[in-house]
Amino acid sequence: MGDNRKETIMKIWKLQFKLNEYAMLIPTNGIDVDYVQLFDGRSHKSDWKNFEVRRVDDCLDMPLGDAPGFFLPVLSARAKKALGSILDKDVEFLEVKCDNNIFWCVNVINVIDAVDYNKSIYTTFSNSDKILAFKKYCFYEEKLRNCNIFKIPDECKRSPFVSERFKKTVEEFGLEGFDLQLVWDSEIS
Numbered sequence: 001m002g003d004n005r006k007e008t009i010m011k012i013w014k015l016q017f018k019l020n021e022y023a024m025l026i027p028t029n030g031i032d033v034d035y036v037q038l039f040d041g042r043s044h045k046s047d048w049k050n051f052e053v054r055r056v057d058d059c060l061d062m063p064l065g066d067a068p069g070f071f072l073p074v075l076s077a078r079a080k081k082a083l084g085s086i087l088d089k090d091v092e093f094l095e096v097k098c099d100n101n102i103f104w105c106v107n108v109i110n111v112i113d114a115v116d117y118n119k120s121i122y123t124t125f126s127n128s129d130k131i132l133a134f135k136k137y138c139f140y141e142e143k144l145r146n147c148n149i150f151k152i153p154d155e156c157k158r159s160p161f162v163s164e165r166f167k168k169t170v171e172e173f174g175l176e177g178f179d180l181q182l183v184w185d186s187e188i189s
Contacts, residue, residue: 009187010141011164013180015073015149022065022177025053025074025098036071040156041111048094055098064098065177073106073160080104082173086148086165108160110150114143119189122154130154137183 029051038044053070055062066079075083080093090110096103119138122131131154144150148163162180170178 009185010139010144011167011182011186012137012139012144012184013162013164013167014183015160015162015166016179016181017067017069017073018065018177018179019069021062022068023059023062024056024069025096025103026056026070028052028054037157039072039107041109041151043092043109044094044107045092048092050095050097053096053098053103063176064101064103066175067177068098068103069177070105073108075104075106077102077104078173079170079175082175083166083169086169090147090149106149106160108149108151110147111153111156112143112147112150113153114139114150115152115154116140138189139184139186141186 053074055064055068064076066076068074068076074096075093084093087106090108092107092109094105094107096105116138120134121136122134124130125132134154144163148166149160151158151160161183167180169175170180
C-alpha cells in the first residue's frame with residue numbers, strides 16, 4: 001500500500017492523583033516514608049501487614065474518591081474491580097483500611113527497561129551518569145506491548161506509567177481522583 005504510518009499509536013501516561021480535589025491518606029500506625037521507599041519494583045506481598053490509614057487533617061471534608069493520594073497508588077474497591085484484570089500480572093494489591101472501607105495499595109512489580117535514551121531528554125547528577133530527572137520520555141514500543149502499568153529502572157521509587165487502555169478504563173467506569181499526565185505519544189516522538 002505504500003503507507004509508512006505506524007499501524008498503532010501508543011500513548012503512555014504518568015499515574016498521578018488529584019490531590020487538591022480528593023482526600024490524601026496517611027498511615028495511622030508507624031508506616032513512614034522510609035518504609036514506602038522499599039517499594040521499588042520488588043514484591044512485598046509476603047511482608048505486608050494490613051494497616052489502617054486516615055485522611056490528612058486538611059482533607060477531612062474532601063471525598064476519598066477512587067484514587068486517594070498516598071505514598072503509593074491506592075485504589076478503592078470499585079477501582080480495583082474495574083482495573084484489576086488489566087493490572088493483575090504487573091502489580092500486587094495490598095489491603096489498607098480507611099473509614100471502615102477497604103482500599104488497595106498498588107505495588108507495581110513490573111519494572112521495564114523501555115526508555116529510548118537517544119530520543120529522551122534528561123538531566124543527570126553532576127557527579128555521575130545517574131539520571132536526576134526526565135524532561136521528555138521516549139519509549140521502545142515493542143517493549144510495552146500488552147503492558148498496562150510499569151515503572152522504569154531510573155524511577156522505580158516514583159510514580160508508575162500507565163497505558164491508554166488503563167486511561168480508557170478509568171474513563172469508562174467514571175473512576176474519580178486520577179490525574180493522568182500524557183508523557184509520550186508514539187505518533188509525535
